[in-house]
Amino acid sequence: MSATADRSFLLALDQGTTSSRSIVFDREGRLRGVAQQEFPQHFPQAGWVEHDAEEIWQSQASTVVGALVAAGIRPNQLAAVGITNQRETVVLWDRATGRPVHRAIVWQDRRTADACAALRAQGHEARVAEVTGLLLDPYFSGTKLAWMLDRVDGLRARAERGELCFGTVDSWLAWKLTAGDRHVTDPSNAARTLLFDIRSGTWSDEMLALLRIPRAVLPEVVPSSGVVAEVSTSIGPRGVPLAGLIGDQQGALAGQACAAPGAAKCTFGTGCFLLQNTGTAPHPSSNRLLSTVAWKLGDAPIVYALEGSIFIGGAIVQWLRDGLGIIRSSDEVEALARSVPDTGGVILVPALAGLGAPQWDPAARGAILGLTRGSTAAHVARAALEGIAFQVADLLDAMQRDSGIRLDALRVDGGAAANDLLMQMVADMIQRPIIRPRVLETTALGAATMAGLAVGLWRSIEERASDEAAATVEPTMTPAACAARRERWRDAVARAGGWERGERS
Secondary structure, three states: OOOOOOOOEEEEEEEOOOEEEEEEEEOOOOEEEEEEEEOOOEOOOOOOOEEOHHHHHHHHHHHHHHHHHHHOOOHHHEEEEEEEEOOOOEEEEEOOOOOEOOOEEOOOOOOOHHHHHHHHHOOOHHHHHHHHOOOOOOOOHHHHHHHHHHHOOOHHHHHHOOOEEEEOHHHHHHHHHOOOOOOEEOHHHHOOOOOEEOOOOEEOHHHHHHHOOOHHHOOEEOOOEEEEEEOOOOOOOOOOEEEEEEEHHHHHHHHOOOOOOOOEEEEEOOOEEEEEEEEOOOOOOOOOOEEEEEEOEOOOOOEEEEEEEEOOOOHHHHHHHHHHOOOOOHHHHHHHHHOOOOOOOOEEEOOEOEEOOOOOEOOOOOEEEOOOOOOOHHHHHHHHHHHHHHHHHHHHHHHHHHHOOOOOOEEEEOHHHHOHHHHHHHHHHHOOOEEEEOOOOHHHHHHHHHHHHHOOOOOOHHHHOOOOEEEEEOOOOOHHHHHHHHHHHHHHHHHHOOHHHOOOO
């Protein structure tokens, strides 16, 4: 077999919030090899979350060879490389040296809550939503970047002189993979910065002026699917086209083959993210969801999505492990939760980083309510999982009001989607079947899809897709019981809301 004919595999770099992975897929979309490495999380003070961008790169680079070995293939069998990434995390680095000038500020970070509140008070949010599809929340990149430029001596002047590069993590990885040759991002990531006009598909001078961001720091916006450059580093796939860039949640939408307007998926990772394809026109939300970019395939028009974001999903299980110490590993949580028949009246609101959609309350804080002398670690574990399900149900209700489409079933993916008890809870709370795909790693599969389309392995997302489902989970809770549980949940959310501001319901 010739080297050219043999190039039928795709390498997806899946850079997440707590770990970096490399995954090899074949042209049928089957996972052939994977390697993963966690990296440190930094918490300088309450509400602040940071990463070391060099640690991100080293963890990502170290997984590439491992994935190729696990797949049993050589680098010259790769047709292309794609990147999918944690989205709103901000990296700022020196254009000449390639060294970060500050730790990356992570999407979970809440340090710019006051700045966002000030912009809202000045009446800017409606215009921000009109241009960018987003709300004024510290979740997004723009105010994080402004904070760096304002709070670190000399950075603003250097940025204005063009000495610094800003990017979300896709930009940082593309820079490293091309040895500093390409400073790029794609529309799905650009649309998460508060700086991008989602209708024109370009950086917005109006938003740049509002947040005082110099245009000189911005990356070039390229299609989500399209050859950017050849990989020029020595981590393995030297000379292989870098041909796909897509934010993690949009990657999962593509990986789930939600290519038709109305199709929706929910990814269960560190956070939980519900996205619905809305076609080639942005769909403004009346329920505090986000209108965002799904992807751009080559020269084709931008495809848009409605999105609801839950900040703390699977991360609540990590907190049970690392914060409370009631489990030793995350995969123990299901057995512990199953050891009791219900939560014993306990409700856990997992607002450890505020509440995302549809509440958008950065001042909310986590709460455990309904404790008695009979409450145990098992009740808390079960309530933590149920808290994820409640949040997904809130999102789905808001999305259906915006889109006018009642979903027949919800497609799910991500690591926590393997938790059978959690999936049963979600099915019960949304009163819809849950469909799990054959490959749960749909975020990485989306990146592979973008890269494969760019180099001609497939002609469309639909051609790549397989309809084989691993499992369908049907709801078992009665509608009346579901309504009663959700009413208690809404009461708990109201009590946790505004906590940091000293508000009380």
